[in-house]
Amino acid sequence: MSVDWLIPALLTIVTAATPLVFAAVGEVVVEKAGVLNLGVEGMMIIGAIAAFATAVSTGSEVLAIAAGAGAGVLIALIFGVLTVYLQSNQVATGLALTIFGLGLSALIGHSYVGKTFGGLAKLDIPGLSDIPVLGPVLFGHDALVYLSVVSVAVVAWVLTRTRTGLLIRAVGENHDAAHSIGYSVTLIRMGAILFGGAMAGIGGAYLSVAYTPLWVENMTAGRGWIALALVVFASWKPWRAFFGAYLFGGITIIQLYAQGMGVEVSAQFLSMLPYIATILVLVIISRDSARARLDAPACLGKNFHASG
């Protein structure tokens, strides 16, 4: 196998995995706090259009990413108010978020179809990125790729090593106990939901300003749902979600390179791979129902009301 082929392949894995890393790690925090937000797809697509629109009109990469994150936060706020304050069903509200997000993004994106944007600049670290093979693979990415790794490390550290992480987990495991010793379940959950929104928004932003970079209606193509599956696959652990995302990046590669290598399969069947792989992974991980139940936050999906 020649190296010429290997490097672009590895680079594609990284770009395919990065949006999933952001979305999945954000959702880990949300679910650790006991909230099941099925609206990741909606938050990602809103982040994608907000970032793309900002990139096209201002030309600023930083503003574009910030807009993606901000739009994710805003739409997550709707979810938070509905589920945390108004006690709405989390499954239904998450679905509403996805339907609404897809519609709103298409409405906003209507006038951006066909526009282009230079794409996110690669950080070339002089010297390091010139090393054969390792250079481009490790040091030739855009800033968001590194930010995604850093955010996984930070989330993992905060969740397991800090007081904030302890509070988040306490609220997710037993909200009544956390409430009874004086912590605000609603505030902690809102914080987690908004963080998840920002992360999903950045994940979406990565798609529209770095991965493609252009705006296509429905461009998230189920990645939000795959991110949700990754959280289950990762047993709610940030680093495992990270590796899971790279595993899926690898599957995307098979899809892109199988045809180049002369495999006689229709494009449609190759495009099915990530979805079928998601199902297989879920089956493998959920088979042991006792363990799956131990891993999941005990209050996941349950609403909390102080008087009730």
Add this chain to the structure above:
Amino acid sequence: MLPRLEQRPEASRSMVYVSPLIAVVFTVLTAMVMFALLGVDPVRAIETFFIEPVSSLDGLSELLVKATPLVLIGVGLSLGFQANVWNIGAEGQLVIGALAGGGLALAFFDQQSVFLVPAMLACGVLGGMVWAAIPAFLKTRYNTNEILTSLMLTYVGLLVLSYLVHGPWKDPQGMNFPESRLFHDSALLPVLIEGTRLNIGALIALFVVVLGWILISRHIIGFQIKVIGMAPMAASFAGFKEKRLIWLTLLISGGCAGLAGVIELSGAIGQIVPSISPGYGFTAIIVAFLGRLHPVGVLFAGLLMALTYLGGDSAQITMNLPNAVTGVFQGMLLFFLLASDVLIKYRVRFGAPKINVETAE
């Protein structure tokens, strides 16, 4: 003074019915603000959206054509949702059902037969059931979350459709367009009103509403579905077989979606095209909730949601608004509905909390 939610001693029955109305009113008001922001006269936009499409016979029949799949799928989904079985993949089941029925029509494209349409409908139901059986099997056997599996299968189903219309099922005389042959007359559903697209599919949907109502309100299975949704522990003590109900609700909802797909194909479209449904499978989720998970409610909710599709089309044609307005409308409606549903279990109070006499008793 901040408003505060106080739990009602008992869920309010009247709020169950008032809440959808509140949601519709708020959606329309918000939509008017949104139109004003888009620089469109709000009153004119609402008129274009909700009144113009249904002010002709043709419009009314289109309303029923669009409501048919929504009601069919909505009835099926609402059964599952009541049992906490979340089939989110109705769109995929619709597509596979349509392909099963449409495949039959293509196989017999040169033969006249009165049995073709019934056979196609049966194939549609079976196709949808097969696609829904996968999440049912995985959930009951491997404890796999049906939300994610059914949704992933939707993407797979859409790709199967894309493969077939681009490959083996492409019309040989179709100038390479990704479309199948036009169906033969005997593969088309009989039209109810001459000159419109209204077909017997609407009557089938009505029949399914009645069946759904009998099942949920008058049959032991409906009772078990409701108990398992509200009190899973009680259901297991009573000896209700949870796995059987998971299978049943998924098969029924998948079958309904498949039926909707084949009706759409042989009633409204007449050939297999790359995009069979404008997201009916997802919109039906909203229809199910808006209809209070009750077959009769679903009927009305389906009509309302069908109107948002027509409104989107008419706003696009006459006011040059993007079609995506429909999706925004639908999402907003579900948000407002879920928000006003809080009033079923809670009431809004102002002022400091007092000891609740009703619950203390």
